[in-house]
């Protein structure tokens with residue numbers, strides 16, 4: 001391969017908008033406090049062969065430090081090249097890259113980070129089964145980006161890895177269960193929540209996560225979704241909503257907006273879609289948030305909060321499906337949709353979920369909508385049994401006291 005030449009850089013976005021969408025950390029220091037120790041800038045590395053040339057990193061780098069190369073990798077994509085002088089090591093590209101192919105590596109001689117090994121790989125790698133890569137998701141699909149956020153949330157949530165189980169159903173997002181390096185279950189279509197309910201009730205000290213798509217969880221699995229929320233089962237449900245069935249051929253989903261085309265609605269969908277945030281809240285979810293695949297830092301924070309929430313926590317992630325939803329609707333590629341998210345999202349934390357329905361190609365309201373405390377299904381069951389049986393009832397799933405034998 002000859003010298004890597006630059007190919008193109010898409011038109012620069014309005015800087016303020018991109019930084020707001022990506023929630024770039026505020027670097028101001030408080031007057032009177034001593035400055036943090038001098039940081040050695042990490043080195044940005046591109047794994048040339050993993051890249052699928054989606055352009056997310058190039059478009060959303062706040063310092064315009066990346067360009068797509070004019071050269072091809074072996075898969076025929078144009079990976080990015082880095083201008084080291086411009087890169088500040090913010091790792092926005094690392095978090096948004098759906099292929100885990102661009103990452104910040106600790107520079108030689110950088111001061112050791114408290115209790116941590118020097119970082120040498122992509123941030124998601126320690127929590128993924130890298131022997132199964134490359135993953136099956138299409139170039140420009142947003143699912144890989146959501147997995148990045150999930151792995152960061154997992155590593156920061158404080159729950160030991162052996163106490164977390166992940167369950168998914170069938171579909172493109174359902175493949176997450178096969179890629180995470182956790183106890184995970186790839187189950188049958190629509191039935192992720194019943195499997196997860198069994199896992200959570202049989203292991204009440206575990207955090208059980210359901211990670212699946214909109215079709216799987218709210219069409220075939222719709223009944224399970226509403227009842228798990230009504231019962232306040234101790235589950236975290238992460239739903240990737242790309243407005244269509246992906247893996248099964250682009251059929252209309254319960255989330256396909258009116259007027260949007262699919263393989264089963266070639267003249268445009270006519271059925272009103274679910275407003276999933278409202279559905280989850282009215283059924284009883286104790287935590288409800290919605291972000292897009294572009295809002296990586298907010299999404300990571302939401303995942304961390306949901307993982308630490310007792311009861312039914314629900315995160316809806318709006319993500320591009322370039323191969324079906326975008327192609328059938330002639331809306332461009334994954335990058336076009338990420339730009340759409342940047343230009344058409346409005347953050348309204350605490351918004352009334354009745355007002356957050358997503359119209360076709362309209363404004364997308366994002367934020368944390370619900371965060372409250374309610375007894376879980378187990379709490380209610382134990383209370384009810386104690387009310388009837390008094391001290392004869394030994395509460396099931398209560399945290400063990402010091403020295404108490406494991407039953």
Ligand code: SF4
Nearest residue numbers: 051052054055057097
């Ligand atoms: S985000 Fe990742 S896959 Fe997309 S162009 Fe950049 S390095 Fe390649």
Ligand code: SF4
Nearest residue numbers: 137138141172246321
């Ligand atoms: S079909 Fe759509 S949802 Fe499935 S991997 Fe491809 S882009 Fe992603």
